[in-house]
Amino acid sequence: MSAPAVDTEPAPTDGSASVLEARGLHRFFRRGGEEVAALRDVSVRLGAGEVVAVMGPSGSGKSTLLNLLAGLDDPDGGSVHVAGVPVSHEPANVQARLRGELIGVLTQASGLVEHLSVFDNLRLAASFRAHASTAPELHGLLEKVGLAHRAGARPSTLSGGETARANLAVALSGGPRLLLADEPTAEVSTSEEALLLHLIRDLLPADGAALLVSHSPRVAAATDRVLHLVDGRIA
Numbered sequence: 001m002s003a004p005a006v007d008t009e010p011a012p013t014d015g016s017a018s019v020l021e022a023r024g025l026h027r028f029f030r031r032g033g034e035e036v037a038a039l040r041d042v043s044v045r046l047g048a049g050e051v052v053a054v055m056g057p058s059g060s061g062k063s064t065l066l067n068l069l070a071g072l073d074d075p076d077g078g079s080v081h082v083a084g085v086p087v088s089h090e091p092a093n094v095q096a097r098l099r100g101e102l103i104g105v106l107t108q109a110s111g112l113v114e115h116l117s118v119f120d121n122l123r124l125a126a127s128f129r130a131h132a133s134t135a136p137e138l139h140g141l142l143e144k145v146g147l148a149h150r151a152g153a154r155p156s157t158l159s160g161g162e163t164a165r166a167n168l169a170v171a172l173s174g175g176p177r178l179l180l181a182d183e184p185t186a187e188v189s190t191s192e193e194a195l196l197l198h199l200i201r202d203l204l205p206a207d208g209a210a211l212l213v214s215h216s217p218r219v220a221a222a223t224d225r226v227l228h229l230v231d232g233r234i235a
């Protein structure tokens with residue numbers, strides 16, 4: 001199977017200001033002598049204020065999609081733009097800067113920096129964003145996630161639910177345009193899950209959008225729409 005030509009055209013400027021515009025994504029991997037099509041012609045568009053879930057069985061391409069949207073991996077065909085800025089097929093240092101400025105990434109691997117307090121974790125993430133955050137803004141964010149009293153705490157002393165809320169606050173600190181979350185509620189109780197889903201909507205900037213990969217029907221029910229991935233395609 002050969003990859004289609006890489007699409008390097010700018011995002012369409014039709015005035016509707018997509019937060020995320022992913023067009024015709026293809027990604028192939030080689031496993032042994034075999035080529036695996038992890039994503040086939042996947043297009044995703046998110047407008048301001050949208051919170052969308054991605055669901056699909058194991059191996060359907062969810063992590064591959066998130067990696068491409070975050071600029072952590074490049075598609076073999078197609079393109080990704082966030083807030084009109086090309087994220088795919090850019091040098092790794094440019095992708096890292098764009099991620100810092102525009103994208104909050106929340107994965108099981110994201111984790112908090114252990115030698116920093118909860119507040120300093122927020123401050124570090126916010127320091128990369130396109131717009132500077134003030135200390136009162138960051139304290140306000142901690143208050144909203146119910147962790148004001150834990151601002152000076154080391155991450156390892158947080159409970160499971162507190163850790164999930166601290167990770168969310170870090171991903172959303174400084175108001176990224178796009179939140180990409182991989183199973184953001186996998187490790188928490190159903191009441192903490194409901195709280196996290198409420199917080200995602202509450203804390204997302206008005207011009208922002210979120211894509212949540214999840215197996216949870218409660219996450220799907222709380223989103224505006226659900227994209228189903230099956231064998232690397234949107235079903």
Ligand SMILES: Nc1ncnc2c1ncn2[C@@H]1O[C@H](COP(=O)(O)OP(=O)(O)OP(=O)(O)O)[C@@H](O)[C@H]1O
Pocket residue numbers: 029030031036037038056057058059060061062063064065
């Ligand atoms: N680096 C890689 N090398 C080879 N194959 C890969 C690689 N990454 C993903 N794949 C394959 O691509 C397909 C999609 O994988 P992906 O991890 O995106 O699925 P997923 O839906 O996130 O699965 P899960 O729910 O189990 O995390 C699978 O067949 C997987 O084996």
